Amino acid sequence: MPAEDVNYILEPGRLSPSLVGSEPWQFLVLQNADLRQKLKPYCWGIPTMETSSHIVAVLAKKNARCDSDYFADIMVRRGLEGEAKDKAMAIYKKFQEEDIAILESERSLYDWAGKQTCIALAGMMAGTAVIGVDSFPIEGFSYKEVNQISADEGLFDPAEWEVSVMATFGYRAKEIRLKPRKPVEETVQRPNGLCAQTLCKNKTVRP
Numbered sequence: 001m002p003a004e005d006v007n008y009i010l011e012p013g014r015l016s017p018s019l020v021g022s023e024p025w026q027f028l029v030l031q032n033a034d035l036r037q038k039l040k041p042y043c044w045g046i047p048t049m050e051t052s053s054h055i056v057a058v059l060a061k062k063n064a065r066c067d068s069d070y071f072a073d074i075m076v077r078r079g080l081e082g083e084a085k086d087k088a089m090a091i092y093k094k095f096q097e098e099d100i101a102i103l104e105s106e107r108s109l110y111d112w113a114g115k116q117t118c119i120a121l122a123g124m125m126a127g128t129a130v131i132g133v134d135s136f137p138i139e140g141f142s143y144k145e146v147n148q149i150s151a152d153e154g155l156f157d158p159a160e161w162e163v164s165v166m167a168t169f170g171y172r173a174k175e176i177r178l179k180p181r182k183p184v185e186e187t188v189q190r191p192n193g194l195c196a197q198t199l200c201k202n203k204t205v206r207p
């Protein structure tokens with residue numbers, strides 16, 4: 001894949017929304033063949049770990065507590081200061097402490113960051129589809145080994161970051177099957193009783 005396509009894919013990830021603009025992610029673009037080969041056995045042996053053009057490993061921020069330096073930087077980036085900053089901080093604190101209650105353990109805090117990384121990943125995958133490049137999301141990997149290998153390579157500071165999810169990107173080598181999916185009636189529930197067709201006819205929602 002040419003560099004401009006890779007940049008095109010990364011951009012919707014970078015621009016992804018995240019809770020309170022926390023952007024608890026970093027994207028590692030992996031092209032090194034040796035490293036990819038080393039990681040492959042710990043990723044269910046997925047062939048595209050070797051054959052794809054690029055792999056993006058999405059790192060999730062560890063310990064993204066609202067009272068951390070990491071959050072202080074976010075406030076600056078978002079132009080929050082003085083009273084506005086105090087107000088925002090009170091909301092974030094209540095959110096992390098009570099609403100979603102993720103300050104109970106490092107793990108729950110990390111999982112929260114990991115949840116945000118999937119939004120960034122989805123953005124990249126959608127961007128990829130627009131330019132006719134395929135993607136393959138990877139969450140089925142041994143977290144311990146993948147993180148150990150990556151950290152040993154000096155790719156990131158394991159005290160601060162952990163690989164949350166990955167995706168391989170490249171051109172399709174063979175045709176793909178039609179995607180089996182649950183029907184829309186099973187997936188979308190409308191408790192107000194209006195069916196999709198009625199809503200469309202009334203122009204309440206776009207078809």
Ligand SMILES: Cc1cc2nc3c(=O)[nH]c(=O)nc-3n(C[C@H](O)[C@H](O)[C@H](O)COP(=O)(O)O)c2cc1C
Nearest residue numbers: 043044046118136137138139140141165178179180
């Ligand atoms: C976040 C995420 C992680 C995934 N991780 C893996 C994975 O590690 N290995 C794998 O074979 N498929 C993985 N998949 C692909 C799903 O298994 C796949 O989408 C599902 O089997 C349905 O296949 P289809 O989308 O081709 O219909 C992942 C999908 C998502 C959304």
